[in-house]
Amino acid sequence: MLDTALFYSFALLTLLGAILTVSLRNAVNCAIALITSLAGVAGLFLLQKAEFLFAVQIVLYIGGITVLFLFVIMLVNLDQTAKQPRFGRHWMIPVLAIAGTGTLFVGFLTRGRGTLALPAPGVAADAGGNVERLSDLLFREYLVPFEVASLLLLVAIVGSVVMARKKAD
Amino acid sequence: MLHPITVTHYLVLSAALLLIGTLGVLLRRNAVVIMMSIELILNAVNINLIAFSEHLKTLNGQIFAIFVITVAVAEAAVGLGILIALFRNKETVLIDEIDILKW
Amino acid sequence: MNFLDLIWLIPLVPLFGAAVMLFFGRRLSKAAISIICPGAVGVSLLLSIAAVIQLAGLKEKIHQVTLFPWLPLMKVDMAYLLDPLSSVMILVVTGIGFLIHVYSVGYMGHEGGYYRFFGYLNLFVFFMLTLVLANSYPLLFVGWEGVGLCSYLLIGFYFNRKSAGDAGKKAFIVNRIGDAGFILGMFFLYQLTDSLKFTDVNEALRSARFGVEHSFGLLSLTALLLFVGATGKSAQIPLYVWLPDAMEGPTPVSALIHAATMVTAGVYMVARSNALFQLTPETSFIIAGVGAATSIFAASIALVQTDIKKVLAYSTVSQLGYMFVAAGVGAYWVAVFHLFTHAFFKALLFLGAGSVIHAMSGEQDMNLMGGLKNKIPITFRTMFIASLAIAGIPGLAGFFSKDEIIWQTHASPLGSNFFTVVGLITAAMTAFYMWRLMFLTFYGEGRMDEKTRHHLHESPKTMTVPLMVLAAGSVLVGWLGTPKIFGLPEFFRGFEGWLEPVFEPVKALASEGAEQPEHAFEWFMMGVSVVIAIGGIYVAKYMYTKLRRDQRPSGGMLYPVLLNKWYVDEVYDLIFIRGLSLGGGGLFAKFDREVVDGGVNGTAWTTRFVSTVSMWWDTWIVDGLVNLSAFTVRALSFPVRFLQTGLLQSYALAFVIGLLAIFGYYWVR
Numbered sequence: 001m002l003d004t005a006l007f008y009s010f011a012l013l014t015l016l017g018a019i020l021t022v023s024l025r026n027a028v029n030c031a032i033a034l035i036t037s038l039a040g041v042a043g044l045f046l047l048q049k050a051e052f053l054f055a056v057q058i059v060l061y062i063g064g065i066t067v068l069f070l071f072v073i074m075l076v077n078l079d080q081t082a083k084q085p086r087f088g089r090h091w092m093i094p095v096l097a098i099a100g101t102g103t104l105f106v107g108f109l110t111r112g113r114g115t116l117a118l119p120a121p122g123v124a125a126d127a128g129g130n131v132e133r134l135s136d137l138l139f140r141e142y143l144v145p146f147e148v149a150s151l152l153l154l155v156a157i158v159g160s161v162v163m164a165r166k167k168a169d
Numbered sequence: 170m171l172h173p174i175t176v177t178h179y180l181v182l183s184a185a186l187l188l189i190g191t192l193g194v195l196l197r198r199n200a201v202v203i204m205m206s207i208e209l210i211l212n213a214v215n216i217n218l219i220a221f222s223e224h225l226k227t228l229n230g231q232i233f234a235i236f237v238i239t240v241a242v243a244e245a246a247v248g249l250g251i252l253i254a255l256f257r258n259k260e261t262v263l264i265d266e267i268d269i270l271k272w
Numbered sequence: 273m274n275f276l277d278l279i280w281l282i283p284l285v286p287l288f289g290a291a292v293m294l295f296f297g298r299r300l301s302k303a304a305i306s307i308i309c310p311g312a313v314g315v316s317l318l319l320s321i322a323a324v325i326q327l328a329g330l331k332e333k334i335h336q337v338t339l340f341p342w343l344p345l346m347k348v349d350m351a352y353l354l355d356p357l358s359s360v361m362i363l364v365v366t367g368i369g370f371l372i373h374v375y376s377v378g379y380m381g382h383e384g385g386y387y388r389f390f391g392y393l394n395l396f397v398f399f400m401l402t403l404v405l406a407n408s409y410p411l412l413f414v415g416w417e418g419v420g421l422c423s424y425l426l427i428g429f430y431f432n433r434k435s436a437g438d439a440g441k442k443a444f445i446v447n448r449i450g451d452a453g454f455i456l457g458m459f460f461l462y463q464l465t466d467s468l469k470f471t472d473v474n475e476a477l478r479s480a481r482f483g484v485e486h487s488f489g490l491l492s493l494t495a496l497l498l499f500v501g502a503t504g505k506s507a508q509i510p511l512y513v514w515l516p517d518a519m520e521g522p523t524p525v526s527a528l529i530h531a532a533t534m535v536t537a538g539v540y541m542v543a544r545s546n547a548l549f550q551l552t553p554e555t556s557f558i559i560a561g562v563g564a565a566t567s568i569f570a571a572s573i574a575l576v577q578t579d580i581k582k583v584l585a586y587s588t589v590s591q592l593g594y595m596f597v598a599a600g601v602g603a604y605w606v607a608v609f610h611l612f613t614h615a616f617f618k619a620l621l622f623l624g625a626g627s628v629i630h631a632m633s634g635e636q637d638m639n640l641m642g643g644l645k646n647k648i649p650i651t652f653r654t655m656f657i658a659s660l661a662i663a664g665i666p667g668l669a670g671f672f673s674k675d676e677i678i679w680q681t682h683a684s685p686l687g688s689n690f691f692t693v694v695g696l697i698t699a700a701m702t703a704f705y706m707w708r709l710m711f712l713t714f715y716g717e718g719r720m721d722e723k724t725r726h727h728l729h730e731s732p733k734t735m736t737v738p739l740m741v742l743a744a745g746s747v748l749v750g751w752l753g754t755p756k757i758f759g760l761p762e763f764f765r766g767f768e769g770w771l772e773p774v775f776e777p778v779k780a781l782a783s784e785g786a787e788q789p790e791h792a793f794e795w796f797m798m799g800v801s802v803v804i805a806i807g808g809i810y811v812a813k814y815m816y817t818k819l820r821r822d823q824r825p826s827g828g829m830l831y832p833v834l835l836n837k838w839y840v841d842e843v844y845d846l847i848f849i850r851g852l853s854l855g856g857g858g859l860f861a862k863f864d865r866e867v868v869d870g871g872v873n874g875t876a877w878t879t880r881f882v883s884t885v886s887m888w889w890d891t892w893i894v895d896g897l898v899n900l901s902a903f904t905v906r907a908l909s910f911p912v913r914f915l916q917t918g919l920l921q922s923y924a925l926a927f928v929i930g931l932l933a934i935f936g937y938y939w940v941r
Contacts, residue, residue, distance in 0.1 A: 004174055101935060153242070159250065196921075
């Protein structure tokens with residue numbers, strides 16, 4: 001009972017936030033809406049017993065990414081932009097395309113309702129908290145991707161600094 | 170409405186979020202908002218991964234999600250850097266004003 | 273040290289000397305040149321001696337050294353062959369060549385172009401050694417042509433004299449005629465025996481594959497063509513005319529090239545091809561006939577010549593005739609033996625004449641000489657010995673070789689007594705004209721003017737020492753070929769024995785009858801020739817010392833004919849030179865105008881036509897295709913262009929539409 005309610009509330013938060021993100025005029029408002037959407041997602045993570053990811057979502061996404069977005073918005077001085085129309089001139093076509101895709105999604109779901117073959121639920125793992133088990137996996141089997149990811153982050157740091165700095169004349 | 174919450178619910182939610190995000194990418198003119206919509210798409214993917222991770226009682230999905238977040242962070246940083254550089258050159262963040270590479 | 277493997281060095285050292293002259297000659301001092309060039313030939317001489325000694329030690333006296341393949345299709349390589357025959361030749365060429373180089377140091381000492389002379393001389397020695405050391409006809413021919421070239425260069429050495437240049441050209445052109453025969457002969461020989469290497473050819477000809485050819489067939493034709501080549505190089509009738517004119521060159525050249533070596537190349541080649549000539553007795557007879565005719569013909573001209581060198585030139589032609597007589601009657605070793613002895617005394621005679629000319633301040637007319645025997649004693653004494661040798665006085669070299677030839681014309685199964693008579697008459701004439709030369713030059717009162725008389729002096733040591741060496745040779749070398757009837761030990765018949773493996777009879781002849789021994793007759797013939805020789809000398813002595821000029825028999829009508837060399841040069845001029853230019857002139861001009869010019873104009877017209885077609889093709893077809901491709905690209909791209917909006921979002925839209933399409937596909941499936 002509780003998780004159903006929680007699920008629906010978090011889902012609503014997420015979707016509402018998303019819709020607001022794509023429709024508000026002022027970019028700062030969009031950023032705020034994004035925050036709420038991300039918070040909803042964090043909640044959904046928690047519901048799925050992914051505690052570590054819940055924490056990471058809040059700290060990284062909300063605390064990092066959206067702050068970054070806000071900085072950039074400030075940097076690019078959007079007074080004039082706010083007066084411009086939000087959507088592109090030919091907005092019909094993407095709407096139609098997305099609508100079509102969405103319809104097809106629904107159609108697939110209803111059509112295959114009976115034959116939807118989800119994989120069988122797995123067995124619960126041994127004892128140990130989410131973080132311990134996650135770290136165990138991360139640093140044993142997935143060590144190489146981990147190292148590669150750190151390399152990627154290094155490249156991203158250097159890249160973004162290079163991209164954004166003023167050219168020294 | 171009062172069915173127990175299964176994986177399917179999460180899949181539908183993820184799909185919806187994806188479509189909203191795509192709408193944002195395709196419709197908005199402001200480049201920063203487009204970047205935000207991309208974040209929405211990535212989150213939709215994460216929801217999907219976590220849902221299955223729980224359903225299959227394995228942690229692989231969560232590991233994958235960690236990496237998705239890592240990549241999303243890197244991409245956001247670099248993308249915003251590019252955006253700033255673009256703004257410096259073109260004085261605008263409206264991307265339909267940036268169409269030099271055309272026929 | 274295996275000198276047999278080093279025989280390729282023997283021609284190379286003089287070539288190196290010539291190359292040094294070519295590149296550095298002008299800057300080198302006379303002393304340096306005098307050491308380098310004679311030294312090069314001296315080194316070759318030493319190498320030759322060493323190699324021949326080692327050859328003598330081999331059981332089968334043949335050694336070939338291959339440097340590298342040259343004409344693989346014809347199995348011809350750059351390779352050298354040392355066998356008894358070529359060993360005799362290299363000793364003659366390097367030995368006498370060396371002596372003449374030393375002599376030239378003195379003789380050419382005051383002349384200009386010192387380095388040029390020695391360079392050419394060394395080059396000549398290189399080519400001559402290539403000729404005699406070659407192991408195949410083509411390589412021999414390379415040497416053959418090369419010595420012809422050097423002969424041209426050296427005859428025309430005094431290039432500021434028109435007569436010298438003309439003489440050089442005459443020598444080369446007449447040689448060329450002979451060479452045409454040689455080349456044709458080589459072609460036929462290759463066809464007959466499928467190879468041009470001496471060892472292969474001889475093996476083929478000596479085997480039972482070929483029988484003796486008694487009529488005129490392919491073998492005879494080949495043999496005759498090769499002999500034509502020999503006539504050109506060795507100055508036999510009808511291609512001898514260049515040799516007397518060749519006296520325009522410096523005297524050492526005459527000694528080396530036109531007495532001892534180059535002119536003997538023809539004899540060498542015939543000796544080398546003896547298997548072929550053994551199989552064609554008719555052609556051999558022709559060879560002997562030509563040789564006999566030449567020897568008596570040339571001797572007749574020598575009787576009346578006044579230029580000392582011309583007498584010796586005709587004498588050379590005559591003696592070469594003797595060698596071919598010997599080859600023609602099958603006595604090949606005798607021909608080579610006469611070549612060997614002749615090299616000594618003829619070279620000595622020429623060098624001596626050079627010494628005389630040097631003493632006479634350049635005068636060559638014997639009518640203006642006389643009484644030189646006390647003024648230039650060494651020259652006199654050495655020439656005395658040489659003249660005795662050539663006349664055939666017993667004990668000296670010429671006696672043994674010439675006598676053997678005359679005997680063989682009688683004794684050999686291929687011989688003919690006619691040749692014997694010709695040979696004896698020629699011997700008489702030889703003795704006569706040689707001693708006429710001696711008496712006119714050295715005896716009696718001097719007929720030269722005061723200034724020349726003052727300048728009379730003996731030549732320097734570098735000239736007289738070679739004379740003495742050659743004189744010693746003229747005395748001694750004859751004893752290597754004494755006749756069997758003398759009954760001397762084997763050594764004194766060593767020459768024949770040494771050359772025996774080269775001249776072994778072909779299989780086909782082995783069965784024919786051997787010589788009948790006629791000892792008494794042989795002694796008789798020997799006596800006859802001695803008497804003739806001594807008689808000739810005394811007749812000359814009487815005519816030229818006892819009688820005064822006006823008292824000598826004038827020779828009547830025959831005299832002008834002989835003096836003008838039987839008008840042969842004039843006849844050639846009329847037939848070949850004038851005849852060709854007159855008769856050929858009109859025809860050639862017409863041919864040139866119509867055929868040749870027509871052809872040239874035709875090609876011009878064709879070229880213009882082809883270029884017009886090309887232009888049309890290029891403008892319409894080629895350019896059209898290029899333009900068409902450009903047009904096609906533009907047309908095809910026109911609708912597609914508009915996809916490139918430059919707007920990011922339209923590209924993203926494309927993604928979504930694609931996704932939609934995929935979904936749609938699965939939906940309808």
